[in-house]
Amino acid sequence: MAYSAPVNEQSVPSHTPYNAPLLKTSASHIVTPRSALFIDSILNEQDDNTEDHSRAVGDLGYRVGVEMTTNPQRYDVPFAIAAKINPVELEVGGLLHDTGKIYGHIKEKIMNPEPLGKDDLKIVQAHTHLGFKVLKNYVGSEIALVGSDHHENYDGSGYPNGKKGDEIPLYARIIKIIDSYHAMTSDRPYHNSITHEEALYELQQGRDTLYDPQITDIVLQILDDIHQEQQSSIIRFPTILKPTGS
Ligand SMILES: [Fe+2]
Numbered sequence: 001m002a003y004s005a006p007v008n009e010q011s012v013p014s015h016t017p018y019n020a021p022l023l024k025t026s027a028s029h030i031v032t033p034r035s036a037l038f039i040d041s042i043l044n045e046q047d048d049n050t051e052d053h054s055r056a057v058g059d060l061g062y063r064v065g066v067e068m069t070t071n072p073q074r075y076d077v078p079f080a081i082a083a084k085i086n087p088v089e090l091e092v093g094g095l096l097h098d099t100g101k102i103y104g105h106i107k108e109k110i111m112n113p114e115p116l117g118k119d120d121l122k123i124v125q126a127h128t129h130l131g132f133k134v135l136k137n138y139v140g141s142e143i144a145l146v147g148s149d150h151h152e153n154y155d156g157s158g159y160p161n162g163k164k165g166d167e168i169p170l171y172a173r174i175i176k177i178i179d180s181y182h183a184m185t186s187d188r189p190y191h192n193s194i195t196h197e198e199a200l201y202e203l204q205q206g207r208d209t210l211y212d213p214q215i216t217d218i219v220l221q222i223l224d225d226i227h228q229e230q231q232s233s234i235i236r237f238p239t240i241l242k243p244t245g246s
Pocket residue numbers: 097098127150151
């Protein structure tokens with residue numbers, strides 16, 4: 001299928017609840033049935049890989065938020081940072097960070113297993129500002145800014161606006177690390193997954209350039225604890241993994 005309209009003029013698919021009463025509220029951590037429906041409609045519009053990825057980043061966002069706020073001493077989270085975090089908002093930010101990928105012309109590029117050319121890359125990168133365009137009507141600005149800023153780099157070399165350091169909102173700096181971690185540890189049409197340990201190493205390498213160094217130290221420790229916990233629960237409940245009927 002051909003999608004020829006210019007990026008900025010693409011309309012949101014008509015069956016998303018674009019004209020539904022707004023969910024916008026400063027208390028965006030209160031997930032109402034209507035906001036749950038909105039999140040679900042966005043995820044259902046995405047291709048299968050992006051939907052799975054968004055759900056996983058949402059889950060990890062929540063877990064990281066819980067640990068940062070309930071175990072600040074363990075992870076050396078300064079009070080000023082812990083006080084700004086709501087785990088449910090981080091979950092919603094993770095679930096919605098790739099909202100811009102619901103646009104058909106972007107979806108088409110993502111689902112194509114061929115490596116992306118320069119022009120294709122530009123089209124896919126537009127998911128950031130297009131995501132913001134949708135989200136700003138439904139969720140609080142901190143979450144909408146996750147949609148636009150999760151590909152900004154700490155040193156200013158990212159996109160769409162080349163923001164750097166603290167210009168990048170806190171939730172976007174956190175979700176960026178979780179987003180990269182999940183992308184690295186998952187198989188994609190264009191790359192094979194790497195191990196948890198390799199991903200932590202790669203993320204560590206981007207400390208200071210791609211990622212906020214202080215947030216990197218905190219989030220990597222938490223991701224490692226979550227991973228260890230998952231590994232030990234597999235060992236503790238081996239019967240879950242047994243194939244049935246054999
Ligand atoms: Fe993205």
